[in-house]
Amino acid sequence: MRNGLLLALVLLASASPAPAQSVRAGIDAWSAGKPDEAVAIWRPLAAKGQADAAFNLGQAYKLGRGVPADLAEAQRYYEQAAKAGHLEAQTSLGLLLFQNGNRTAALRWLKxxxxSGEPRAMLVYGTALFNGDGVAEDRVRAYALVSRAAAQGLAPARATLDEMNQLIPLEERQKGVAMAQRLVNSGGPSAKPTKTAPAKVAAAPAAKPPVPGTPGPAASGAFRIQLGAFGTPAAAQRLFGQLGASLRGARMTLVPSGTMTRLQAGPYATRADAAAACAALRPQPCFPVPAR
Structure with missing residues (x-):
């Protein structure tokens, strides 16, 4: 149950002498296939504290477009934008920290x-609440958050909600729906977020083609990726099938955990390879784990 840059297109200013370049000018350069130019526009704006520019630079470093791929730099720019209240940056930073094993900080940013109602964050944080994974278990709030993420059209959230419907008693689901409605009415979590930037990460489908250059699974290795915990092995197997080619031939492993079944795939030679595989599956909740 338990991981692209989609930027709005705008017109550039005329060729006459113009004021300082804007974030949107960088967006247009990026969309025109000129990432070097986009980065050059965004960098001084980020240095002046422009959160949209910092977020876009984080994306550029994560993708290795216009600059060498550098997750440490991506994290630095995400954090700058996140501290300024940029919702997509808070979510992207939380996911990156989660994949790097810093779950305490990750959950703080995802929360x-x-x-603020960011759908990917609601899905991942709601999943953590459901599993009691790094936070106290709260299935009612988990259901409220995931249901609101699903209502905003996030496909993995709809799949997760289907699983929750099989695992959570009707009375708790009703409480979750009521909580979600209260949160919407109060403008709190689950309310539709106010966009703070013209640049936005698109919500990816549950299954998508692998990102070129992403390390694939190895014949043997010390790590796997964990994709969620399910009430039945069949539910875990369904998700594995839905992810399809995105897993690039990784083998499925079902790990019993109390009344739940954890879905893992791999193996991967290194933690970094496993983290890269998770990044290619985003926004599917995913994190590296030791292969035991």
Whole structure:
């Protein structure tokens, strides 16, 4: 149950002498296939504290477009934008930290974005609440958050909600729906977020083609990726089938955990390879785990 740059297109200013370049000018350069030019526009704006520019630079470093791929730099720019209240940056930072094993900081940022209604953050933080994974278990709030993410059209959230419907008693689901409605009415978490930037990461489908250059699974290795915890092995197997080619031939492993079944795939030679595989599956909740 438990991981692109989609930028709005705008017209550039005329060729006459113009004021300082804007974030949108960088967006247009990026969309025109000129990432070097986009980065050159965004960098001084980010240095002046422009959150949209910092977020876009984080995306550029994560993707390795216009600059060498550098996750440490991506994290630095995401954090700058996140501290300024940029919702997509808070979510992207939380996911990156989660994949790097810093779950405490990751959940803090994901909660902040979830509290502002960012759908990917609501899905991941809601999943953590459901599993009691790094936070106290709260299935009612988990259901409220995931249901609101699903209502905003996030496909993995709809799949997760279907699984929750099989695992959570009707009374708790009803409480979750009521909580979601209260949060919407109060403008709190689950309310539709106010966009703080013209640049936005698109919500990816549950299954998508692998990102070129992403390390694939190895014949043997010390790591796997974990894709969620399910009430039945059949539910885990369904998600594995839905992810299809995105897993690039990774083998499925079902790990019993109390009354749940954890879905893992791999193996991967290194933690970095596993983290890269998770990044290619985003926004599917995913994190590296040791292969035991």
């Amino acid at each position: 902040a974005a979830s509290d």
